[in-house]
Amino acid sequence: MQEIFYPNSVAVIGVSARADNLGRNIVANLVEFGFQGVVYAVGPAGGAVETHRIYHTVEEIPEAVDMAVILTPARTVPEILKQCGQKGIRWAVIETAGFREYGEEGRRLEEQIEQVAQRYGIRFVGPNCIGVMNMENGFCVPFLRLKKLVKPGEVSIITQSGGVGLSVLNLMANEGIGLNKFVSVGNMLNIHAEDILEFLVDDPNTKEIFVYLESLRDGRRLMDIARRSSKPILVFKSNIGRLGRTIAASHTASLASDDKVVNAAFRQADIVRVQDATSLMNNLKCLRLPPMRGKKLAVISRSGGHAVVAADACELSGFDLADFPEAFLREIESHFRASVIRLTNPLDLGDLFNLEMYGQILERTLQLEDVDGVVLLHTAFSENERKASRALLERIIEMVKRYDKPVAYYLSTTAQEINELRQSYAFPIFTTVVETIRALEMSYVHYRRKRELRQAEPIPTFEVNRVAVKALLDQARRAGRDPLLSEAMQVLEYYGIPVVGGEQASSVEEAVAAAERIGYPAAIKVISRQISHKSDVGGVQLNLRNADSIREAFEDMLGRIRQAYPDVELDGVLVQPMVTGGRELILGGKQDVNFGPVVMVGLGGIFVEVFEEVTLRVAPITSKEAHEMISQLRGAPILFGARGHKRSDIEAVVEALLRLSQLLVDFPEIQEIDINPLRVFHERDGCCALDARIHLRQS
Known part of the structure; x- marks a missing residue:
């Protein structure tokens, strides 16, 4: 990325002598900011601007050129980039808009640009951006005419929105905060925000970094870079609304919204998240102390x-x-x-x-x-x-x-x-x-x-039965379904997460026989690949104390479900012993599109969606992170023994979280998993999963 900020020569393509030409603004900015390299203006009409000759094409430039800044109509960019490649230019800033943000035709143009860049080994910023600034050498190529409002300093900016970036520059100028480098990354077709961030983390003249993002390309890489950084990284992540999102298929997917995952990831990586301009400026100021x-x-x-x-x-x-x-x-x-x-x-x-x-x-x-x-x-x-x-x-x-x-x-x-x-x-x-x-x-x-x-502690690894879990998941995928309730409980058991015992029954007599072996009181839960939330359809019957109550509950439950949902396929019931005492939590996880595996803990039972009291971490997690997840719950004081309550077995929950984290890392095909409820008993009495649901990623 050094060449993005420190070129010795630059060709500005799309320049004319017309007063309203934006390309001439780029040349004027290079002059205004005292760029120390050679500037070549390029435009088909020729002429001169800011005492610089305007070459008709890149090929006319007699010397070698390090960098091209392109601001021409979108349809012309692939050919111009090709000419740059033939000229030996290997770095570019494409400020032109009108690509995928304008539809399918723009997307095809982007594909052509990528092909040209790959053929000639060109790395480029953009398209659809306002450019790059380096206050050290005067390399300033935004297409808006700029004055030296902000003084040179130690803050560098990466922004996905040129307008937001320029607004931040105005705020910095008002506060007397100096700028070092500025990059508007636009559509991030070739060079991504993470690429620039990695460079700035090692840049000796950058002391603080601000990033404005509307989307994430590689959240896990962002975390890795931030963890290695000795410099503060502040991020404003926008585009966090839920409007238009598909209704999630499980508790975990609906609660672990993208923005909650972002918050958790930033916390783990020590990225300072800012939500408004006032906080940004105050934080930038305070970090100078x-x-x-x-x-x-x-x-x-x-x-x-x-x-x-x-x-x-x-x-x-x-x-x-x-x-x-x-x-x-x-x-x-x-x-x-x-x-x-x-x-x-x-x-x-x-x-x-x-x-x-x-x-x-x-x-x-x-x-x-x-x-x-x-x-x-x-x-x-x-x-x-x-x-x-x-x-x-x-x-x-x-x-x-x-x-x-x-x-x-x-x-x-x-x-x-x-x-x-x-x-x-x-x-x-x-x-x-x-x-x-x-x-x-x-x-x-x-x-x-x-x-x-x-002082990070190591990630714990447990001895588990990966082979058995893989066989079980492969079997479900071959059948074109998610694991059934009984299979989901088996997965937990293979990974050392305590589960309540149970037997699957296909008929009422099998259910009675299972209850006799397990002992009363018992519970029965419907098993169906098409039913995610059993309580919502009356698919759970509790505290059944004899064979007659098992028969009555079995016939009544399955009858009502068939009547309400005549097309649903029922695979029987799971018969379990009733488990009493303790407190209910929910453990869960999912594969996030940006950060990969994520684990969750929260208040359990049927009220989890009402209270939405959960904490998240990107997996794999450490023991300390698992403890923090539990401690940050608003109901945590009760778990820890407040107001005369007996302390719950926190260490058992921590171990269950760590094992769940390992499961999600080992099997990325598990798209979502719920353990709801996880019953946690008094200290040293352990915990026990009473119910589980696994949703597999579509092939």
Whole structure:
């Protein structure tokens, strides 16, 4: 990818001298940004633009060319790319639109472009993009006329939308955040966002990376790159609505929506997900500070009201307010005009008007070992304080470097002063109290996750019966069906997940005989390849205490199902012993189109879809990740023994999750699996799967 950003020469194809020509804007941008290489303009009309001769064709250019930037009608692009290949050009940016986003004809043009690129070994960005920028060498080729609004810096951007990317550049310019590199990837026909990301992770001049995505091509590769990165990666993933999606065939598919999987994957890979422009800018600013290494925060405020707001925000973000030594507080109080404010954390310094003293208090605070970071809330409306406020900011900047602790500086003053400070000082300035603390929360979470990734534990592997599971799944696929209930339970058993015993029965007398062997009370469940949710059709009968109740339930259940669904094929029933006690969970998994195998745990029973209380992880998972999945459930305190309840066997659930994770990795043909419910008993008493459903991927 080096050649994308550092070409020595570039041919801009699609240029004319007309005032409304977009190609000439590309040439003008290269001149404006001071591109250090050679620029060749190409267009059939010839002429000149920006003191550059316009060559009629690429072949006319007398020297070798590293890069082509193409902005011509879509139908002409395959032939132009061919000419570039014949010229020896191996890198291109295709900004032209009108391809698959416009229908079948555009898709055929894309296929032609791919064939040409493969023939000549050309790598290209696009099509349907606005181009590339590199602030280091002035390589700036968007087709919109740009000015140097954003200054050079350390943030690089990958965006699937040119418009969103340019909006982010405007926001960065307003905040005084500098740009290093920018890529609009468009349709990602050849070079994908993951390719650019991998380059930027190793790029010495990029310190922070922002990615805007509307779709994912290779989610697992994205995770792998992010896990290896020492740099923060922020992603805005849009296109998350459910409208128009096919109704899922199982609980797991409906709950593990694409966006929930994205959230889980980003969490595992320490990708910071942002949902709006405000969060993006605040996070980019905060990442320029030293990391928030712990949860002990100090708040210093010039206003009591701001201090209260900050204290609430700290609690919501999970921060602890550090305890200040009594001697430290008394020393501060000695500088007050009157002892009208009781000092604590947050420090309300409303009775202190000496801004130089604010700097001294901040330094003493940073020296405290029990303080991991500081929020300084400053209000300055008096013109007389302008010079003193700037001196305070300069002192803050120096102390942040010296003590290597974050100081999140909130300032309430005029918009003009804020803008001047942002352009004059390479230091983040926040203007909303709550967002300031949320940005510090992001810093703490990012630092903690990155540290955990460096200390990653191994993925456990269990001894299981893969051969038996493969034979069972192959048998079901040959029959053109999913595994039956009894077969799904066998799969779990082969992978060491505890299951309740049971016998399949095709007739009422077989059901009675099975119940006699198993013992009463018993349960019967309908078996049918066409029925996924047995409870919805009355296909489960519980607490049957004798042979007569088995007979009655069998005839009644199957009769009602046949009457309601006359075309359904019934394969009998599964007879199981009644299992009482414990709590019900659901375990599940699916093969996600972007991330591969995904595992899930949540509240179980028939209420899982009502509460939608589930957590997800991309498999394979570690023991720690399995514990986190359980702990993040809102009902987890009950499982852990809150309010006098006995603690459930968490370790048994963890092992079941790990074994399920291994099953999904070993057998990608399992498209979806539900274990609902999984009954978990008291600590050291284990867990037991009472029901299961497996849906196989279509061949």
